[in-house]
Amino acid sequence: MTDTEPTIIARMRPSAPRVLLGMAALIATAVFCAGVALVDEAPALTRAAMLAVAGGLGWLCLGMWRAGRGELILTEDALMDERGTVLARRDEIVRVDRGAFSFKPSNGFLLRTEKPGPRGMRPGLWWRIGRRIGVGGLVPAYRTKPVAEALEAELAGRML
Incomplete structure (x- = not known):
């Protein structure tokens, strides 16, 4: 018995300009958060939180790059x-x-x-x-x- 491929009705692919724009926005926000974390006047807890947010945004950016090649x-x-x-x-x-x-x-x-x-x-x-x-x-x-x-x-x- 052979398995038949299901009939594809539609494909939805991300557009490259949207992927690049989304990644640029995430990177810019991550750089801003990292910059706030590096300011000496900021309390240690604020700096740690901003570094965590910057890392999370970097992770999302990587996920968006991978998803941008998908459909x-x-x-x-x-x-x-x-x-x-x-x-x-x-x-x-x-x-x-x-x-x-x-x-x-x-x-x-x-x-x-x-x-x-x-x-x-x-x-x-x-x-x-x-x-x-x-x-x-x-x-x-x-x-x-x-x-x-x-x-x-x-x-x-x-x-x-």
Whole structure:
């Protein structure tokens, strides 16, 4: 018995200018925090906190660089990344939220699933906390909007 590859419906890739701009913003903020930490007049606790923040921003920048080379793939079965990490099976999605006031990534959308999944994050590409999955950030809206609309249409069809 041979395993067949699932049909790919859409691919969402981050744009290079967005990745570079996001990394530049993180690096600039990390340098600022490190500069505050190096000022002699700052209390030791403040300096330690700023160094920790600068290190965390450096870690996020590295994660964003790695995520910038990745992509999200919508198949007939699931939404996954290029590594094969399944973010959500299509039959487990209960809601797609892309409203102006929803807590979602920039130019992206928020998925809510039936069951919570393990926490995970690829900065600028996706994040998951419990039943919520944020998709987007570095991905342009013209690539995320059709995916969100397709998932919304599927959910509306299930309701009928």
